[in-house]
Each structure stands twice: as C-alpha cells, then as structure tokens.
Amino acid sequence: MDTVSRVKSSRRRILGTLVGIAASATLAGCAQNAPQDTWEPKGPNAEMIHDLDNLVFPIAYVVGIIVLGLALYIFWKFKDRGQEIPVQGHGKPYMEITLTVVPALILSVVGVFTFRTIFDLAETQDTEIVINVTGQQWWWEYDYPVQPEHGINQPIVTSGQLVFPAGTKVLLRETSRDVIHSYWIPALNGKKDAVPGRVHLLRLEANEPGLYAGQCAEFCGLSHANMRMEAIALSKEDFAKWVANQQKAYVPPAAGTVEAEGEAVYIAQCARCHQVNGLKDAQGKPIISAPDEYVYSGAAPNLTALMTRNTFAGAMFDLVNEKCRADVWGAPSEKFGEAYLKGVTEDCLNQKDLRAWLRNAPEMKPMYAEPNLLGPSDGKYRGMPYLALTEDDIDKLVAYLLTLK
Template sequence: MRGEQSALSPRGPEAELLHGLTWLLSLGGAVIFLLTMLLLVLALTGRARWLASPRVMVMLGAVLPTIVLIALFAHSTGIVSALGRVVGAPLVIEVVARQFWWEVRYPEQGIVTANEIRLPVGRQAELRVTSPDVIHALWIPALHGKIDMIPGRENRLRLTAGEAGTWRGQCAEFCGSQHTLMALFAVAQPPAEFEAWAARQRAAPVPESAGRAVFARAGCGACHTVRGTEFSGRIGPDLTLIGTRQSLGAGTLENHRDTLLQWVSSPQRVKPGNAMPDFRGVLSDDELREVAEWLENLR
C-alpha cells in the first residue's frame, strides 16, 4: 500500500501552517533552553554576578517570558483563524468512524465508500466527522492536524490537497482492540480525474458472476450495500466498487484478489475483533474464490 504519513511533509496549505508553527515552537524552545542552560552555568560558576541584579531578574524572569508568550499567542491565534477560513465552495464529505473502519459519504454526489477519502486538488474540502460508538480521532498528517470524532456530536475540519498524491491517515484516539489497524487513505486527484471517479461511483456497474449468487446466498447483503443490486445492508462497509480501493480492513491489507480471498475467508485471523465472521468452513473453497473474484471486479 502506498501512502506517506508524516506531519513534516505538508501537502496542503493547512498542513503548511501547522508545519511552520511546529518548527517555530521547536526551534524557539531549543533556543530558550540553550539560553537558560548558559545562564545557569554562568550563575553557578560566578562569572555573571549581574544576574543577581533585581532588574535583570525581572527582565529575564517576567518581562521577556511575557513578551514571548504574547507574541506566540498572537501568532497561533492568526493560524487558528486561517485554518477555519472557508475558501470558495468547499466539497462536503461526511466521515463516520466506527469500530474499526471509516464510512465516507459525499452527500452532494450521492456517493458512499469506505476507508478512503478522494479529494480534488486545489479545492477545499469540509470534513464533517462523527462516530456512533466510541470516541475516535481522524488524523491525516500530510493535510491537517487531528480532529476528535465524538458520539452525538459533529465536528468539522477544512483541508485542501495542494497536489496529487496518496497519503495515509490514522485513528489517533484509542478506540479498542484494533485501534492500531484503523487507517484510511486520502487520495488527491486533478479535478477532471476526481469528476471521472465520482461519475464512475454514481454509475456503479455491477458484473454478473457466480460470486454474486454466492454473496447473496451467504447473506452478505444483510451487512453490506452494493449499489445497483438488492444488497443494502448498513452494518458493514459499502462495497460498491470495492475493487478500486487502496486497502482492505481499513489499511490492514493491500487490495487485490488474493487478499480479498484472505479477508472473506478468515477476517478474524487477519483483524481479530472486527464485526465480520469467518466464512471458511461456511463456504467451500470454490465459493470463497468466486466471491473474491466478483468483489475484485467491482470497479
């Protein structure tokens, strides 16, 4: 699976603002620490008796810290204001965190997907995030800081991808046994490619195959939706065009036919504690391969 995950490699204007603030605080803190250690050494060796002057103590102990803190407060307030600014007409994306995967909705386009956020380069996106179970947090370091996802509350985060690319995100709030395997990918595309992806999602072609019949017979549609079919479950991820996604199991496996077979057969072995039961022993090896092949061809 591709996808850089680093707060030190910003790929959008919001991430660049936070990156600049990180360096300012880090370098400023280092300078203040070194200066403090230098003054401490001078004081202990008796080489700077002037440090005992009340005026110097007031200047270094009260006036200078006050000036520095006021300057940092003003600078960070400006950054917070810039991060909350609406630019143009943002693309609204609803992200719902669940144990242990992500549901991603595009209400304006009528698209629902999972574990992947598609973004048009240069257009601001407004992520409206929430959770139906426990507290989660969404963090895509290359694009923005983290935001909490709290049951019963909708929080909002605005971000912009400055270039095309794929970046890994992560749940950044402990949410249960598979917290560490709750990742997602942000995929930024040129606007024309994003529109083509959206049109493909809306069309949602569904090939006929033996795997579709096995999928129906096994009751998979009780948990999963595949648009354009009779399957309309809402417990598990929407599987419409699952073959186009970067990963399976919220970043646990790369997405191809072999890993689809592995996931359908033994999801509890791959990611213990997730809500999907194992189907090895329920379906034959041939039936498992047919389901994996059908899902892989949903693209």
C-alpha cells in the same frame, strides 16, 4: 563532609545527549520518507500549522540552548574548589521581575500568531466540496453528499480511501457511530476527533494529486492500531472520472460464469451487511443490506466499486499486491491520477490477504467478533465475523468481487 566520596561529574555526556536530541528533533523535519511526517505539509492548512512550528520551535531551541548553556556553565564554574561558603543572599527582585517579563513577552508574540491561525483554521465560509466522514470500530466511511456542481447526483459511499479533488477546499464533516475516533492526515491538516452525537468540521486541501497517509489518532479500542486511512487527491478531471465511475449502473455478471456463482454466494453470505448498489435478487428486487441488525455500529463498508480502492478492512490490508501498490505510491503527481484510476485488476489483486480475510476475518484483525463476547452488545458483532466459507465459495467470491469496479 568527607563522609561521601565525590564523584567526578561528566557533564559532557549530558551536553552531548541534549545536543543530540535538539539536533535530531530539528532534522526530523527534513526527512523525506515517513508517510505521516508532520513536518512535510502538502496542503495550505498543514502549511499554516507548519509556519507556526517554524516560529515556536526555533524559539524553543534558542531558549533551550541559552538555559542549558547557562546551566552547564554554572555546573562547571561554581563547583566546590575549596572556596568560602558564600554570603547567604536571598535573591534580587529586579532580576526576578526581568526573568518573568522576558518569557512573557516572547510568549505573547507566539500567542498572537497562534491566535490568528486558530481562527483561520476554523474558517468554513470558503468550502468548495463537502464530504461526510463517519468513524466506527475500526474503519472510516466516506459519503459524498449530493453536490451536482461536482457531478455527484446520487450519494457515493466508500471506505478505506478518501478521494477528493486536489487544489479544492474540502470540508470534512466528521462524526462517529460508536466511540471517539480522530481523523488525521498529517500532510494535509492536524487531527480532529470524530465524536458520536456531534458533527465536527475539518478543512482539507492538497496542493497536488497524490496519496496522503493517515491513522486514527484517538484510542478507539481493540484494533485502534489497525484503523488507518489514506487520502487520495486527484486532479479535477480525474476526480470527475472517479465520481462518474462510482455512480455508474451495476452490471450483473453474465449468467453461468463463475462470477455469477460468486454473486449468489455474495447475496447469501455478504449482502445482509455489505451494500452493493444496484444488486438485485432473483425476483429483480433491489437488495438493501441491513447491517444495523447484525453489527453494533449499524454499518458495514459499502462494497460498490470495491476494486477502485487500494485497501480493505479499515485500510489495514492492501487490496493490491506490493508491485502494483508501489506503482501508485511512487507515481509522480502528474501521473498519479492515471495510476490510481486503473483500480485493481486481476493480476494486481492481493489474493493472499483477501482470501485469508474471507476465510477467517477475526484472525486477521483483532475484533469483538467472537460469540462469547457479544453479550453486552445484544449479540451484535463489532467487526466482521467468521463465516465458515468453503474454499470453493472463496474462489467464487473473489472472482465476483473483481467485477466490482
């Protein structure tokens, strides 16, 4: 028996660590600053989930502290201090049964509340506005079905930022064009996968206007980490303004300006994939993009009113520079709509990233845009390819894109 040296146990270190974890996990709910904090609900659906957290986490802590406390007591109390070898008892059935029944009772309480919330969150009867959300590698497309009661008389297609009215019950209809993605705005609701070939529903409602960050949560390939989203809640009046702006007629740039040259570059280089509603060719015929011929998912972001959004490339990059962005993120909720609807003005534009993106997109974001990887996808890209634009073209394009607001 004395063949092994006995090492003094340092139980306090275990205790300290455990308490630390428990405490930090509890306190995590109080943090103010992480934009994707799951314990800071900003809408009724997320609040429902959080109410459950508030039930189950304390139970887990209490049970954990009791069990671990008991464990530490046993570790200390029954240490070998030279006592006799105990009687070889094999257990006490009544105690076993108690210890089985008590957790079962606790869990059945949790179960009842869980059950109710699951069905509440699946409710769709009270929907006020429907928005289609379509995932593809590696960006989200939002399209607003025609809903005259919200002033949507022709479909609006946008990407990067989901704009919706605050205090309104929104229903997202999610699907995907290629692999499985997952739509997740932690402050508004839990996540729901967007599965190709299926339509999944997700309730969303924000209490107040503001910007709510999210991130694709289902691993969706190479640039999964870069597939972000931002949900923008506007007051009902601001939302009506936004809707009206999205539907307004296209105004071509005046002939002879650098913007008009930019439009020509756009038509030559970009319009085959990126739709701009109302854009017409030299014969006056509307230009309809055909991304299905070039991109594997069959879609590319619609750039109509691009400059009303704050992000591009799957919300990976900001379209506004840091200062202007801080104005939007930091705006109090009553001023938020005003700040957001300003859109991107020339002095706010994030020239650096936008130009770099136009110069060589695959270098900015990992995508399968290299020709040697296109075999399995029948030669179609899975992201924006390198276009070999000259600096001059880029200047013109940026000038033109700035008119899309």
